Amino acid sequence: MSMPPAPSRPKHIAAPIRDIRQWAPNLWSIKIDKPEGFVFTPGHYVRLGIAAAPGHADGAIVWRAYSIVSAPAEPTLEFLITLIPDGAFTGVLTTLQPGGSILLEPAALGFFLAEQLSPGEHLWMLATGTGLGPYIAMLRQPTSLAAYRRLVLVHSVRHTHELAYAEELAQHAEASQGRLHYLPIVTRESDASHLHGRIPQLLAENTLQSLVQLPLDPSVSRVMVCGNPDFTADMRQWLNQQSFLPCRRGMAGSMLFENYW
Numbered sequence: 001m002s003m004p005p006a007p008s009r010p011k012h013i014a015a016p017i018r019d020i021r022q023w024a025p026n027l028w029s030i031k032i033d034k035p036e037g038f039v040f041t042p043g044h045y046v047r048l049g050i051a052a053a054p055g056h057a058d059g060a061i062v063w064r065a066y067s068i069v070s071a072p073a074e075p076t077l078e079f080l081i082t083l084i085p086d087g088a089f090t091g092v093l094t095t096l097q098p099g100g101s102i103l104l105e106p107a108a109l110g111f112f113l114a115e116q117l118s119p120g121e122h123l124w125m126l127a128t129g130t131g132l133g134p135y136i137a138m139l140r141q142p143t144s145l146a147a148y149r150r151l152v153l154v155h156s157v158r159h160t161h162e163l164a165y166a167e168e169l170a171q172h173a174e175a176s177q178g179r180l181h182y183l184p185i186v187t188r189e190s191d192a193s194h195l196h197g198r199i200p201q202l203l204a205e206n207t208l209q210s211l212v213q214l215p216l217d218p219s220v221s222r223v224m225v226c227g228n229p230d231f232t233a234d235m236r237q238w239l240n241q242q243s244f245l246p247c248r249r250g251m252a253g254s255m256l257f258e259n260y261w
């Protein structure tokens, strides 16, 4: 007797939007219901889909990648999204509200995972803009970074109000009793309460290392870099000069990158 065919997994589903938080006019966090059985590791991303604005060349649905901000134990999938003026996806996203829905390909994707790195003592998590997202997921699941003695999270934004999750991160840092350092950087304001300057420059001149009193050295440090592709390119070049090694398929390295565009 032949077996009935296994039920095929839906290619995409409509996920209800539970909550939207506006950090700044151009920066939202959005929570959608997590489909039953959806499994992921902090650092993964998913593809979200949205019906394109009428007349858009991309056709009926525009698909884009978004890193998951929530931890696997949470009932919702959370994303931190910059709204791009006239963006094909985010331009339409601004018209949605809780109670509406968004399309989701129910498969976790990507290799921006701490487990890709070889064992080390200190993990440096470097982000510009929404590149912060994967690190929030990692910090919300304490086991994911348990192997590191010290953690340094550096987040660079143009304006203070774009420092999303700053309160949560400050709480993580306080609870960690010195294990986690959170270093927010604001590049286009000159207030005295934040660091200023671009991350590669602040590392090249040893400013960040001095602040946390840790070296950035491939013998003890592992580095994750996420966000603006000019930033990741600049970081790759500098880390190469410091003898950090990339992660390759089947070979753990000491530095790992995720480009957002």
Ligand SMILES: Cc1cc2nc3c(=O)[nH]c(=O)nc-3n(C[C@H](O)[C@H](O)[C@H](O)COP(=O)(O)OP(=O)(O)OC[C@H]3O[C@@H](n4cnc5c(N)ncnc54)[C@H](O)[C@@H]3O)c2cc1C
Pocket: 045, 062, 064, 065, 066, 067, 068, 079, 080, 081, 082, 083, 084, 086, 087, 088, 089, 090, 091, 110, 129, 130, 131, 133, 258, 259, 260, 261
């Ligand atoms: C693996 C991966 C993960 C990603 N995760 C996120 C995420 O968590 N949050 C997020 O906001 N975006 C993320 N992106 C980018 C996202 O997929 C879209 O490209 C972005 O939302 C713009 O889509 P759009 O159709 O509105 O704009 P488009 O019309 O496609 O315009 C694209 C332009 O917008 C700018 N841009 C795109 N993304 C960003 C960004 N994140 N920050 C600043 N400027 C940007 C660039 O100039 C780019 O050329 C990710 C991309 C990849 C490849």
Ligand SMILES: NC(=O)c1ccc[n+]([C@@H]2O[C@H](COP(=O)([O-])OP(=O)(O)OC[C@H]3O[C@@H](n4cnc5c(N)ncnc54)[C@H](OP(=O)(O)O)[C@@H]3O)[C@@H](O)[C@H]2O)c1
Pocket: 026, 082, 083, 084, 085, 128, 129, 130, 156, 157, 158, 159, 162, 185, 186, 187, 188, 198, 199, 200, 228, 230, 231, 232, 234
């Ligand atoms: N943020 C806003 O106020 C704003 C307003 C209107 C429109 N937008 C649009 O929104 C999009 C996203 O803007 P965003 O501010 O989220 O992202 P972004 O331009 O990537 O800037 C985020 C942070 O990354 C830094 N950065 C950029 N390139 C870098 C590099 N090569 N090395 C190191 N650091 C680097 C920026 O510093 P610098 O400040 O030194 O560049 C800033 O601190 C852009 O397309 C922009 O045109 C943004």
